Amino acid sequence: MKLLMRAAAAAASVVAFAVPAPAQAAPTSVTLAAVTELNAAGKPVAYPVKPGETGKAVLGVVNLADEPLAGVVVEVRVLNDMDLPRVYTNCQYYVDANVEGAWCEFDRELVKGETVATDFAVAAAPSADPANWSRVITRWFPKSYADERGGIAKLAELDNVGASKPGPGTGGGAVTLAPRPLPIPAAPSGVGFTDLKLMVTRLAALNARDAAGKPLVYPISRGETIGLNLGVANLGTAPAEGVVLRVRAYDDLDLPRLFTNCQYYVDANLEGAWCEFPQTVPADRSTYALTQFKVAATADAEAKTTKTTQVEWFPKEWSDRQGGIAEIAKKHSGQGTTPAAGTESALTLTPAEMTIPAETSHAIFVHTNLVTTPSSPTPAPSSSGPAIAAPGTPEELVITGSATTAVVAVGGALVLAGVLGLVVARRRRTSFTA
Template structure:
């Protein structure tokens, strides 16, 4: 049965139509005429509900009683696969798991009037936090009369039969979900099985940020005014004669260097310091 459910899910996901009959359970003895309904967009297609990874969205799962008598209660089997999950919320639903399939059998104790359309009040589905594989998926749901479900042992027995090996179905911890009257379109060829569509909205892919590269700033160098060979920069000797002064640059480099050399040769180191100080003062 698991294989057949997955096959049905694959057909719905790829073709987007209900081209196969229900394969979950054969309700041959169920004479109630139930139609599965959902919202349609402006183009007449099944509405697609966007959902982000790690978040949930309510979907419209509707039903209509197309029989000739009121129906005292219904049961619905809801299934999702792959990156879509069913939050386990409602106390009148038995939740089960089978491999990549999440399901719930829910029993609604409400009488359905003939010809009226109803929908489950805010039935949520969620996208897995790490959802990536599937851009969109279907919520497959099928309606049965409560009388038929009771003949099968109730929703507990139905959920247990659908559970995967090593898993146990359980009800949700919250309040019961109910049906509310809601205007929904009835298809020309109604079926008890239908689907709603959810679309996975992935966050934008972040591009790697380039690391700024420091650009060295060139220090402008003054160009000598003369075309004569430039002498090595003269240095200012400190008064104690220990050396290591700053280089003298600029248009007067050659002249200053020449005077400094002559004075040093004459043994007038002290005069050099004095002249430097006066030159710096009058400049």
Template sequence: MKTILRALGAAFVTAGVLAVPSVALAAEDVPLFGALTERDANGRSVTYPIHRGETIPVVLGVTNRGTAPSAGVVVNIRTFNDLNLPKSFTNCLYYTDSNLDGAWCEFEPELPVGGTYALSPFEVSAEDDAEDISGSIVFQWFPKDWADENGGIKKFAERDSRGDQAPVAGTGAKLALEPRELPVPAQTERVGFAFVKLVIPATTPPTTAPTTAPTSAPTATPTGTDAAPATTPPADGGGSGGGLPVTGINAVAIAGVGGLLLVAGVVAFLVTRRRNKFTA
């Protein structure tokens, strides 16, 4: 993993673009290139989302805004912090400088005036434990004949490599520069920026499954005085040993007869007492 210099942030990116004094002189040369990338409906550069450990395609384009065709073209590409350049293409020399991954790539076919072109295929990758990718890819275009007169991409890559590892060529096929329809803003420079956003999913606490299956709550059985009285079928009145207490309508009738007998007894008692008093 490259050394991360997050504290420098965007300031380091800007410094990286301007840290090539000899190459910067090419800005006065012809043809004049314009760096292009994809843009949204509002004309703003598209931001490409990337996840940890993911490799994604990114559009880095160019247009020749000069007055004459260019006999080939050269591009310098730089990524920062945890965003890397896969070392894929044989026509590119890859180098490192602290928290920077860079590549000088050359293309021999003539680049005519007008038209828009893009690197194809071109990809970047995020490290598995990525935390900071700086947010931009910086790419800068130069005429190939000017680069060859100044030592070619080998000399540029060796000068820009400040790590322990010497520049190396990719091990796959060649990177191509192919026609692609891209918007051309009114103001274009040979230095361009393609934006990449690191997407880190929010972590959620793990859910623990219950160790035992839930059981139904037991049904409470009332006891003591709270218990409901048991229902007993009425006695048929037959047999020996007596029966159960009589309830309902029969009980009311019996109670009425008993009351009449009690009243009759009281009247008889009073009459008897009155007779006894007169005879005395």
């Protein structure tokens, strides 16, 4: 249900962080100002987090009042592909459409000008997409603000929308505020924004292109082994610390077991390979090319069954979680077959110029075209016969040589016979219908 609500609200949320309005309005005067860390360029620090993992967001506050404040509360709100793990016992969590929120209470006294902060747990959904990514939004209030409205449990209840129930975290501990030197903004506000950088590795599978910019189609003959000019680029926000290649060839295409860093396997009508490369592919759109991956056509290959090779790229950390390429190849092997490494040399991946198309995917299909020759040569024309121009030219009906007279005579006789036959046929038809 939450995924559907996320998708429906994605477009609205990325414009000026258009969050559904909280049930509780903020005080008009700024007593507390939100603060956060700044980088060397004076910009808010963006804290990294990966899809499916929990990261931190530094949430800070400063007391601008002349008097100490006996406790503060904060409302934390995240949108779309961000989640708030329900871990803190001094927070009341709620859901409002595409928003997850929490009201948290701190009993700590804040004196004037003191900046305090906490590392707050924020998670990225497993399928988090940069297109559905935003910022952590905070609103700070004196504790008296919440007390006058029935406490943070009541505030969370008022903000909660839908079937989910608000409630405290169950992680076994409370979130706390501690002194931290943080810059106070020139225009202080009780509303703060903290950036999280979604660390996504997005690999794009590449194929060489022809002069027209089209993906290469590779000619191949029966029994021949050829090289495919394949590559990869990282279009994401996080580097790939090593990459893994999967190749699958179908029907009359085979994968010669050449490369020692590949695990080859067979499953029914396909041959596959999982290959591993240790080098880092940075998230800067630089392109890397293989030293030609080899495929072969069987000796009896047919054109309709030598068309397709499927190519896919994955981050190495993904394959490591599956137990490595040998374990993955074993899982994909057909019954009664055993995967094995190649026996000649390692397949390498090196920086090289390749074209990144407008539309990309981690998986592509690479096409081959079976080249065949006639089973028997066409007989050459007799030297005594007439000379005939090549078919398809205007001269193809021109006949020259000593046989011209005979051809004309025979042609005239045939025309005359045809005319006589037509006359007879007309007469017969007339007498039949009379």
